[in-house]
Amino acid sequence: MLSNYIFTTLCLICDGISLKHLPICQACLDELPKNLHPCQQCGVKIETKTLKICGKCQHTPPQYDTTIAPYYYEHAIKHLIIELKYYKKLHNVNLLGKLLAQHITKQQLPEYLIPIPIHRKRLSKRGFNQSMELCRVLSKELDIPILPNAILKKKITKAQASLTAKQRKQNLKNSFAINQDIKAQHIAIIDDVMTTGTTMNEMARLLKKAGIKQIEAWVCARTHKKFN
Numbered sequence: 001m002l003s004n005y006i007f008t009t010l011c012l013i014c015d016g017i018s019l020k021h022l023p024i025c026q027a028c029l030d031e032l033p034k035n036l037h038p039c040q041q042c043g044v045k046i047e048t049k050t051l052k053i054c055g056k057c058q059h060t061p062p063q064y065d066t067t068i069a070p071y072y073y074e075h076a077i078k079h080l081i082i083e084l085k086y087y088k089k090l091h092n093v094n095l096l097g098k099l100l101a102q103h104i105t106k107q108q109l110p111e112y113l114i115p116i117p118i119h120r121k122r123l124s125k126r127g128f129n130q131s132m133e134l135c136r137v138l139s140k141e142l143d144i145p146i147l148p149n150a151i152l153k154k155k156i157t158k159a160q161a162s163l164t165a166k167q168r169k170q171n172l173k174n175s176f177a178i179n180q181d182i183k184a185q186h187i188a189i190i191d192d193v194m195t196t197g198t199t200m201n202e203m204a205r206l207l208k209k210a211g212i213k214q215i216e217a218w219v220c221a222r223t224h225k226k227f228n
């Protein structure tokens, strides 16, 4: 019937009929690469199922306290993120943000969401910051306010993906700055993908220095390659 047809949305992956509450069909949802046994602190895949925290975090814990990373950066999730970032398919953010929101435990939510900022020159070139767009969806889903300009990206840095772990740290040195007084104890930093966690760690380091006690990293996807 036409009236039904009007309210039907399509699955962003296969163009089939989507679920009512998400722009994805059940079959594609079931196929998403789930990060089933992540390190609670950094989100990386843990091979030893009895461990809650990976060896690396036990040895040198990052500045952020916990990570929510429901998917691996593979298959359809990788495709959705690449389409969003490089082909400006902004509607993908709606699905990615809602999927991430579904994995957040509603008890003890953070007081604010903070996006990973991009440099203003890069922002004007790309037209949007995917991390900020994810914040908007999460903010609406979970009713948490955003601090959009709490941290500024001061310098244009090279793409982290092309660098070694050591170069990543060097690349990010002094590249972010706190831009306002943040009156909160508990915040979540939002990003699309977490690779080594170097960017997240640098953001968390600044926020801890500014007095924020509890910092969560919320990302749609985690890579699980070893970089060190």
Ligand SMILES: [Zn+2]
Pocket (backbone or CB within 6 Å): 011, 012, 013, 014, 015, 016, 024, 025, 026, 027, 028, 029
């Ligand atoms: Zn589908």
Ligand SMILES: [Zn+2]
Pocket (backbone or CB within 6 Å): 039, 040, 041, 042, 043, 044, 053, 054, 055, 056, 057, 058
């Ligand atoms: Zn870990």
